[in-house]
Amino acid sequence: MSLLEVDDIHTYYGESHILEGVSLEVDAGEVVALLGRNGVGKTTTMRSILQLTPPVEGSVIFDGEELVGRDAYEVAEAGIGWIPEERRMFTRLNVEENIRAAVPDGDGVPAALETAYETFPILRDRAGQRAGDLSGGQQQMLAIARGLVGDNDLLLVDEPSEGLAPQIVTDVGRALMDAAEEIPILLVEQKLGLALDLADRFYVMDHGQIIDEGETANVSTEDERLRRYLSA
Amino acid sequence: MIDHLALGAIDLLTSPGDLSSVIVEGLAKASLYLMIATGLTLIFGLMDVINFAHGAFTMYGAYIAAGLMLALVTAGMGFGTVMFIFIVVLALVFVLLAALGTVLEVTLVRRLYEYPPIYQILLTFGIAITLEQFMRMIVEFRNINNGQWNFDWASPRRQTLPSELGDAELLFIQFTNLQLFEIMLGALTAVGIWAFLNKTRYGLFVRAGVEDEEMAKALGINVQRTFTIVFAIGSGIAGAAGVILMWDPLWSTSVPLALDVLLPAFVIVIVGGLGSFKGTVVASLVVGMIDALGTWAFTTGVIQFTGIDELMIFTILVVTLILRPRGLFGVEGMGDHG
Numbered sequence: 100m101s102l103l104e105v106d107d108i109h110t111y112y113g114e115s116h117i118l119e120g121v122s123l124e125v126d127a128g129e130v131v132a133l134l135g136r137n138g139v140g141k142t143t144t145m146r147s148i149l150q151l152t153p154p155v156e157g158s159v160i161f162d163g164e165e166l167v168g169r170d171a172y173e174v175a176e177a178g179i180g181w182i183p184e185e186r187r188m189f190t191r192l193n194v195e196e197n198i199r200a201a202v203p204d205g206d207g208v209p210a211a212l213e214t215a216y217e218t219f220p221i222l223r224d225r226a227g228q229r230a231g232d233l234s235g236g237q238q239q240m241l242a243i244a245r246g247l248v249g250d251n252d253l254l255l256v257d258e259p260s261e262g263l264a265p266q267i268v269t270d271v272g273r274a275l276m277d278a279a280e281e282i283p284i285l286l287v288e289q290k291l292g293l294a295l296d297l298a299d300r301f302y303v304m305d306h307g308q309i310i311d312e313g314e315t316a317n318v319s320t321e322d323e324r325l326r327r328y329l330s331a
Numbered sequence: 332m333i334d335h336l337a338l339g340a341i342d343l344l345t346s347p348g349d350l351s352s353v354i355v356e357g358l359a360k361a362s363l364y365l366m367i368a369t370g371l372t373l374i375f376g377l378m379d380v381i382n383f384a385h386g387a388f389t390m391y392g393a394y395i396a397a398g399l400m401l402a403l404v405t406a407g408m409g410f411g412t413v414m415f416i417f418i419v420v421l422a423l424v425f426v427l428l429a430a431l432g433t434v435l436e437v438t439l440v441r442r443l444y445e446y447p448p449i450y451q452i453l454l455t456f457g458i459a460i461t462l463e464q465f466m467r468m469i470v471e472f473r474n475i476n477n478g479q480w481n482f483d484w485a486s487p488r489r490q491t492l493p494s495e496l497g498d499a500e501l502l503f504i505q506f507t508n509l510q511l512f513e514i515m516l517g518a519l520t521a522v523g524i525w526a527f528l529n530k531t532r533y534g535l536f537v538r539a540g541v542e543d544e545e546m547a548k549a550l551g552i553n554v555q556r557t558f559t560i561v562f563a564i565g566s567g568i569a570g571a572a573g574v575i576l577m578w579d580p581l582w583s584t585s586v587p588l589a590l591d592v593l594l595p596a597f598v599i600v601i602v603g604g605l606g607s608f609k610g611t612v613v614a615s616l617v618v619g620m621i622d623a624l625g626t627w628a629f630t631t632g633v634i635q636f637t638g639i640d641e642l643m644i645f646t647i648l649v650v651t652l653i654l655r656p657r658g659l660f661g662v663e664g665m666g667d668h669g
Contacts, residue, residue, distance in 0.1 A: 151548070170555070175548070200535055200536070203532075203536070
């Protein structure tokens with residue numbers, strides 16, 4: 100049994116049928132990339148797993164337990180962390196408070212702060228600064244740190260390199276690679292090179308469906324099939 | 332008219348005794364307003380629920396406290412004993428009203444979070460009318476005030492305040508101990524709420540939930556439970572404010588107290604900025620000071636219009652809405668408890 104088993108989920112935004120029977124799996128110890136053009140349903144797949152946009156049909160089994168029908172906070176309690184596309188800082192809270200908020204049980208706060216500051220030392224210097232005043236790169240570091248410090252058994256990472264300067268992308272990629280050694284990741288990433296570097300396997304989505312999958316070891320950024328799927 | 336007002340202002344500014352009296356009275360009034368408005372702004376700040384039942388909670392707090400004081404305080408008791416009973420009653424009312432708030436949130440208000448604000452306004456308005464009429468049934472239809480039990484709701488105040496609290500003087504500033512007591516409670520409320528929001532884990536969850544409810548949930552924060560706790564605290568503070576109003580000679584334990592409280596509370600919350608606790612503190616000070624100034628102007632004959640307090644307070648509301656529609660510290664689309 101896989102750590103995460105998404106089976107034939109159908110998700111709607113109002114009348115719009117966004118996910119039309121998506122199925123995928125993430126095993127313990129692996130990084131899985133979810134590839135596809137903008138608007139094909141990658142983020143909605145993550146939101147459906149997290150029960151932020153609950154699927155109307157299908158099931159999401161995590162560590163042997165059904166998540167469909169549970170509250171989003173219970174999904175987090177079950178051990179799924181989320182690093183969202185738009186970073187979603189609590190901009191009026193300072194850096195330290197953002198990290199504290201990611202440890203709801205409270206016991207692990209000192210260790211969480213240390214983990215975050217070791218991963219991104221700049222955050223230690225900015226601990227008392229409001230998150231809304233950070234640069235885009237620092238906000239992304241904080242978003243990743245927040246995902247790493249939670250007591251998570253799986254991370255859903257959505258477009259971590261979006262809008263970042265090349266040097267910051269390198270730092271973020273390194274942090275995710277380090278994280279991947281300890282925690283499985285489901286990754287949505289537009290930069291194919293970064294996705295293939297990080298992931299062991301990949302799924303390709305189009306029009307709310309999984310249309311292809313494979314091992315990253317067997318493809319490259321020049322792969323015609325992948326480039327066709329991902330081209331606008 | 333203008334000359335008359337100018338002379339009055341000069342008279343006030345050149346009379347340290349009068350000026351200090353106005354300031355002390357303003358601080359005491361501001362403390363009461365802060366206690367009245369804090370629950371309202373907390374509930375709106377996190378939950379976007381405009382709680383029209385807020386004034387009814389305060390009215391219930393006043394009646395419950397007056398009833399308990401009537402039952403527990405006897406003529407021979409010393410001042411210390413009465414104060415002890417008062418503090419116990421204050422705590423008990425907070426707990427009872429917090430429990431009532433919890434029941435209402437869990438059974439009624441929670442069902443309407445996903446709907447437009449008008450649904451919550453109608454619901455809480457309905458709760459307010461129901462609570463008010465229920466109390467009216469008890470105290471008027473059953474004729475408790477003048478009938479067989481002959482309850483005198485003002486007697487707890489007469490037994491202890493203001494005469495027994497007495498007056499005091501510090502440097503050249505004269506004040507009553509009731510004013511001092513109200514100022515201390517107001518300061519305690521401000522510091523307590525600030526500490527709750529900024530120094531506790533639940534306060535952190537409240538501020539996170541205010542800003543991005545969905546992200547807070549995704550981090551494992553039970554925002555629903557946080558909503559319930561905030562609603563309970565807000566309701567408890569509203570009830571506790573009623574306990575203080577029961578003692579203040581300018582207010583009274585009566586059913587109309589619900590509306591008397593609701594209007595200035597809304598003015599303060601709107602002037603301070605919807606959902607901003609900092610704004611509520613500042614707006615309470617502004618409204619309290621202007622209220623005290625109006626009272627001084629009337630009692631000294633500078634202005635001979637009995638509604639001067641209300642006129643000035645609502646003028647502040649109108650001016651704020653024209654010049655700064657979001658209030659002094661309000662931010663569009665989110666509460667700020669800083």
